[in-house]
Amino acid sequence: MSITRREFLESAAAASALAALSGVPGKALAAGGERWVKSVCRYCGTGCGLYIGVRDGKVFAVRGDKDNHNDGYLCLKGFLLPQILTAPTRCLYPMIRKDGKLVRASWDEAMSLVAAKFKEAIEKYGPDSVAFYGSGQGLTEETYVANKLFKAGIRTNNVEGNPRLCMASAVAGYVTTYGKDEPMGCYEDIDHADVFLLVGSNTAEAHPIIFQRIVRRKEKAPGTKVIVLDPRRTPTARIADLHISFKPGTDLAILNAMAYVLVTEGLFDEAFIKNHVVFGEGTETNKSFEDYKAFLAQYTPEKAAEIAGCKAEDIVTAARWFGERGKAAMSMWTMGLNQRTKGVWANNLVHNLHLITGKIGIPGSTPFSLTGQPNACGGVRDGGALSHLLPYGRLIANDKHRAEMEKLWGVPEGTLKPKPGPSTMEMFQKIEAGEIRCIYIMCTNPGQSLPNVGRYRKALQREDVFVVVAEAFHPTRTTELADVVLPAALWAEKEGVYGCSERRYQLLEQAIPPAGESRPDFEILCDLGRRLGLGHLVPFKTPTDIWNEILTICKGTVYDFSGMTRERLRQAHGILWPVPTPDHPGTKWRYVKGEDPLVPADWPHRIKFYGRPDNKAVVWLRPHKGPEEAPDPQFPMYYTTGRVIEHWHTGTMTRTCKELVHANAEAVAEIHPKDAARLGVKTGDKVRITSRRGSEVFKVKVTDTSKENLVFVHMHDDQHLCNLMTIDAVDPVSKQPEFKICAVKVEKV
Amino acid sequence: MRKAPLFILLLPLLLAAAPAKKAMVVHPDVDPNEPCDVCHKEVTPEIVDAWYESKHGMNNVKCFVCHGPLGPEFMRRAPVNRCVGCHGDKEASMALPFFKGKDCFSCHAGHELNPHKLVKGGGK
Numbered sequence: 001m002s003i004t005r006r007e008f009l010e011s012a013a014a015a016s017a018l019a020a021l022s023g024v025p026g027k028a029l030a031a032g033g034e035r036w037v038k039s040v041c042r043y044c045g046t047g048c049g050l051y052i053g054v055r056d057g058k059v060f061a062v063r064g065d066k067d068n069h070n071d072g073y074l075c076l077k078g079f080l081l082p083q084i085l086t087a088p089t090r091c092l093y094p095m096i097r098k099d100g101k102l103v104r105a106s107w108d109e110a111m112s113l114v115a116a117k118f119k120e121a122i123e124k125y126g127p128d129s130v131a132f133y134g135s136g137q138g139l140t141e142e143t144y145v146a147n148k149l150f151k152a153g154i155r156t157n158n159v160e161g162n163p164r165l166c167m168a169s170a171v172a173g174y175v176t177t178y179g180k181d182e183p184m185g186c187y188e189d190i191d192h193a194d195v196f197l198l199v200g201s202n203t204a205e206a207h208p209i210i211f212q213r214i215v216r217r218k219e220k221a222p223g224t225k226v227i228v229l230d231p232r233r234t235p236t237a238r239i240a241d242l243h244i245s246f247k248p249g250t251d252l253a254i255l256n257a258m259a260y261v262l263v264t265e266g267l268f269d270e271a272f273i274k275n276h277v278v279f280g281e282g283t284e285t286n287k288s289f290e291d292y293k294a295f296l297a298q299y300t301p302e303k304a305a306e307i308a309g310c311k312a313e314d315i316v317t318a319a320r321w322f323g324e325r326g327k328a329a330m331s332m333w334t335m336g337l338n339q340r341t342k343g344v345w346a347n348n349l350v351h352n353l354h355l356i357t358g359k360i361g362i363p364g365s366t367p368f369s370l371t372g373q374p375n376a377c378g379g380v381r382d383g384g385a386l387s388h389l390l391p392y393g394r395l396i397a398n399d400k401h402r403a404e405m406e407k408l409w410g411v412p413e414g415t416l417k418p419k420p421g422p423s424t425m426e427m428f429q430k431i432e433a434g435e436i437r438c439i440y441i442m443c444t445n446p447g448q449s450l451p452n453v454g455r456y457r458k459a460l461q462r463e464d465v466f467v468v469v470a471e472a473f474h475p476t477r478t479t480e481l482a483d484v485v486l487p488a489a490l491w492a493e494k495e496g497v498y499g500c501s502e503r504r505y506q507l508l509e510q511a512i513p514p515a516g517e518s519r520p521d522f523e524i525l526c527d528l529g530r531r532l533g534l535g536h537l538v539p540f541k542t543p544t545d546i547w548n549e550i551l552t553i554c555k556g557t558v559y560d561f562s563g564m565t566r567e568r569l570r571q572a573h574g575i576l577w578p579v580p581t582p583d584h585p586g587t588k589w590r591y592v593k594g595e596d597p598l599v600p601a602d603w604p605h606r607i608k609f610y611g612r613p614d615n616k617a618v619v620w621l622r623p624h625k626g627p628e629e630a631p632d633p634q635f636p637m638y639y640t641t642g643r644v645i646e647h648w649h650t651g652t653m654t655r656t657c658k659e660l661v662h663a664n665a666e667a668v669a670e671i672h673p674k675d676a677a678r679l680g681v682k683t684g685d686k687v688r689i690t691s692r693r694g695s696e697v698f699k700v701k702v703t704d705t706s707k708e709n710l711v712f713v714h715m716h717d718d719q720h721l722c723n724l725m726t727i728d729a730v731d732p733v734s735k736q737p738e739f740k741i742c743a744v745k746v747e748k749v
Numbered sequence: 750m751r752k753a754p755l756f757i758l759l760l761p762l763l764l765a766a767a768p769a770k771k772a773m774v775v776h777p778d779v780d781p782n783e784p785c786d787v788c789h790k791e792v793t794p795e796i797v798d799a800w801y802e803s804k805h806g807m808n809n810v811k812c813f814v815c816h817g818p819l820g821p822e823f824m825r826r827a828p829v830n831r832c833v834g835c836h837g838d839k840e841a842s843m844a845l846p847f848f849k850g851k852d853c854f855s856c857h858a859g860h861e862l863n864p865h866k867l868v869k870g871g872g873k
Contacts, residue, residue, distance in 0.1 A: 063834050076814045079835065
């Protein structure tokens with residue numbers, strides 16, 4: 001059927017008129033009292049825009065936001081979001097542990113107890129005897145209040161958050177290479193890329209809407225190449241033109257070998273290197289391009305293939321596709337690289353590929369780290385809510401930065417302690433050692449999600465440790481360990497900002513009142529501040545009050561989003577920083593002249609890596625190093641964990657959706673057919689997986705998507721804890737644990 | 750291989766016999782811990798294959814997104830209000846005269862879904 005242009009226009013006009021009448025998203029109120037409230041998905045770091053449908057005071061549906069980057073699409077988890085709000089496991093009132101059991105309490109009783117315990121610890125043992133452990137899922141305003149209250153009020157740098165477990169290596173990768181954190185590219189790069197390098201990322205399941213955008217790019221531009229580097233043949237590999245499976249932990253050798261091919265075959269950009277790149281080793285930028293070439297000589301494709309157990313010609317092909325002149329190359333990675341004891345180095349090696357080819361800062365050419373949580377970037381990374389950070393790129397250890405923050409926060413000089421606090425694993429080890437006596441855990445589930453979790457569950461159960469958990473759900477594997485549980489309002493029940501993978505900040509508007517007696521986290525934290533005599537530091541009545549203060553804190557930094565007023569956020573479908581003035585449109589491509597307001601118009605080059613004093617990025621000479629714990633005769637198999645598309649993190653939300661609780665809910669041990677034959681097991685049988693740290697029984701799924709001698713278990717099952725076995729060894733720079741690789745034995749039960 | 754119960758083997762026939770308008774088809778009571786395709790690869794392989802090759806299959810939009818959960822809320826034919834979760838921009842056009850008496854699947858039939866624009870050579 002074909003229609004004329006006039007017919008099309010008439011049809012479109014009629015549809016538009018109908019849309020205006022029918023209460024579709026964007027219209028505040030329609031017949032029957034139906035409202036559609038603009039928001040963002042609660043789950044992953046993609047940050048898909050959506051509208052929340054409210055009828056009779058209840059959320060009845062969500063719809064993707066056509067005007068946002070996700071083009072109206074939602075993944076299956078996002079689509080089923082409304083169900084989490086009314087889950088029977090919602091935490092609806094405060095609880096206090098009495099005689100070993102959590103019993104209902106009033107807010108005043110619970111908060112009085114929390115304040116008294118914190119005061120007592122601070123008075124007896126000093127401010128470093130208390131700690132805050134937050135989340136990449138908290139709203140920016142909430143995390144900001146916690147960070148300010150603990151660092152400037154209580155005066156401890158014991159402030160950490162679960163982004164340490166997921167993004168710390170990406171942060172350190174960006175900072176060591178470019179001087180500043182956060183990607184320079186954006187999702188729109190996907191629409192321009194000719195080659196995708198997906199390494200350590202099961203994009204199809206962990207970031208489905210980004211995967212869909214890659215699929216669309218491939219459909220529109222059939223010559224587009226997708227390279228997937230992953231030991232497992234995940235659903236992401238379905239669109240791969242080249243899938244390289246390798247021995248876990250050997251990708252550093254492969255990435256160096258790709259660089260070797262680029263250099264030896266002349267697929268590098270000499271002018272770009274000359275103008276924008278320096279070379280370094282360790283922490284010093286004291287090497288040359290010639291030194292780099294000499295370093296790479298030990299990573300011939302053949303040598304790397306031998307280390308990694310893959311084909312040398314595949315490495316050559318990957319490098320040639322990536323380096324082909326005139327083609328835009330985009331790399332994406334996530335936990336496969338970050339959750340490693342050499343995670344920062346692995347990140348550096350991806351950046352190297354872009355820097356030596358000059359494939360950076362051009363639409364379609366960018367190194368793009370995918371984030372796991374919806375506000376790890378906006379709230380914790382950018383907001384500086386880790387133990388070594390202060391807001392918006394400032395460092396605890398930097399005298400000038402502390403002085404600046406003391407002035408901005410209106411606290412006396414010397415208030416902020418100069419010594420960085422412990423990283424996440426160190427913090428929980430201090431709990432284990434009895435040095436930290438009180439911990440406030442907000443919007444996260446470390447009793448399930450920490451590596452080597454059995455060890456830290458014991459620590460949290462110490463008699464002399466007081467554990468406060470502010471959480472929207474109960475029971476969780478952390479609330480069950482708590483002395484006080486504070487019911488937190490959930491997504492749709494509160495207002496605040498999320499910042500996703502691409503520097504896009506978006507406002508989630510409140511759609512319905514908080515369930516039961518729950519309260520937004522910022523209110524709970526302000527209440528605690530008042531009870532600790534620190535109310536003057538957190539006098540906030542609304543999230544907008546907090547946001548307005550945040551705008552003064554970011555101003556003048558490289559993050560500068562002071563032009564992102566609350567009203568503007570209400571109207572917009574996300575804005576990418578920097579946004580230094582209210583009339584600035586946002587920045588798709590950072591460091592790029594004509595795009596980034598921080599690059600002067602008279603800068604002589606197309607790009608300026610202004611994060612570093614010499615305005616140049618660093619190609620680091622990082623040797624291959626394997627995992628902390630490789631298989632041995634006693635524990636002969638690799639063990640790895642990850643996501644499946646139906647569930648998210650520890651499952652506290654997705655496991656309340658009736659469709660999802662029946663879909664891939666139980667963690668099973670995915671085993672290659674050859675291993676299954678050797679172990680004498682078939683699908684449905686049970687195996688015990690044991691590492692040096694712990695042991696758990698799982699049902700078996702025999703699948704050739706797994707790699708021989710590798711067992712995979714998903715991380716979302718609260719009844720089968722995959723983290724009893726994972727290792728708590730950390731990257732020495734980022735302090736991120738090596739969740740992704742350890743050694744286990746597998747036995748038929 | 751595990752044998753499928755008789756009622757599951759007969760399910761395609763039962764569903765095929767059900768008129769499109771009568772959406773109240775109750776899914777047989779099956780083990781809720783098994784993913785849909787464990788049975789359906791055996792009893793309706795053509796449907797699983799069609800889905801897998803469709804846009805929904807490529808992007809992992811799995812069975813329950815359209816069909817809902819097992820039990821009384823199971824939907825044989827997804828209503829428009831299910832589709833608009835992702836395809837909200839199409840909802841207004843459903844009110845046009847052309848679409849009277851039709852729903853999304855009147856045109857986007859089966860599990861292939863017949864997208865408006867088929868692009869050869871990419872992605873699949």
